[in-house]
Amino acid sequence: xAAKPVAQRAKRLVVLVSGSGTNLQALIDGIAAAGVEAYGxxxxxxxxxxxxxxxxxxxxxxxxPVFVRRVRDHGTREEWDAALAEAVARxxxxxxxxxxxxxxxxxxxxxxxxxxxxxxxxxLLPSFPGAHGVRDALAxxxxxxxxxxxxxxxxxxxxxxIAQGVVEVRDxxxxxxxxxxxxxxxEVERKLLVDVVGRLxxxxxxxxxxxxxxx
Ligand code: GAR
Numbered sequence: 001x002a003a004k005p006v007a008q009r010a011k012r013l014v015v016l017v018s019g020s021g022t023n024l025q026a027l028i029d030g031i032a033a034a035g036v037e038a039y040g041x042x043x044x045x046x047x048x049x050x051x052x053x054x055x056x057x058x059x060x061x062x063x064x065p066v067f068v069r070r071v072r073d074h075g076t077r078e079e080w081d082a083a084l085a086e087a088v089a090r091x092x093x094x095x096x097x098x099x100x101x102x103x104x105x106x107x108x109x110x111x112x113x114x115x116x117x118x119x120x121x122x123x124l125l126p127s128f129p130g131a132h133g134v135r136d137a138l139a140x141x142x143x144x145x146x147x148x149x150x151x152x153x154x155x156x157x158x159x160x161x162i163a164q165g166v167v168e169v170r171d172x173x174x175x176x177x178x179x180x181x182x183x184x185x186x187e188v189e190r191k192l193l194v195d196v197v198g199r200l201x202x203x204x205x206x207x208x209x210x211x212x213x214x215x
Contacts, residue, residue, distance in 0.1 A: 021055025040202035081106035129157035
């Protein structure tokens with residue numbers, strides 16, 4: 001007789017934010033809509049590198065524990081990195097999601113969470129990495145751009161790609177320095193992030209060089 005599949009426990013997510021937190025909100029809403037068991041993961045805490053942001057307010061409204069580790073409260077960047085890693089580790093995450101977290105983490109953080117630290121970026125990597133993915137794509141004159149969900153490695157937006165979404169650039173996007181384009185990218189990005197994180201959590205995955213295989 002075939003053994004009955006054992007129900008998998010929901011994976012624990014810590015989400016890191018720096019701003020408005022609409023990607024975090026999409027995860028909160030996506031998990032609530034599916035139910036933790038069906039989605040395969042739950043958010044156990046939200047961390048930030050600054051206070052007073054809408055991302056933290058969203059977490060608090062959802063009843064999630066929050067923590068803030070500001071660079072300027074630490075003597076060195078390495079000390080901040082270690083403090084952030086410690087704060088995240090306290091929540092024993094299976095996956096850490098950078099959802100608009102605008103800091104580059106360091107060695108200590110990657111030593112603890114490498115291979116399970118996911119970032120979402122508003123461009124089609126490897127084009128336009130860094131803090132201004134939307135602006136840089138426009139400045140280059142790209143006709144399509146989009147978003148990339150990827151694992152974080154020790155470069156800037158260079159880790160293995162999990163999934164990408166494409167968005168066309170319109171002529172009028174040049175008129176507002178990319179604000180409307182970024183909004184259209186974020187519409188695609190939010191859905192992609194909720195889908196990818198759920199699949200990683202439910203199915204498991206392996207990273208083979210640059211290729212991510214979701215089982
Ligand atoms: C997202 O578009 C995300 O890709 C971007 O910040 C936005 C956050 O939006 N991240 C980066 O540019 C990282 N380099 P949100 O706070 O509304 O989720």
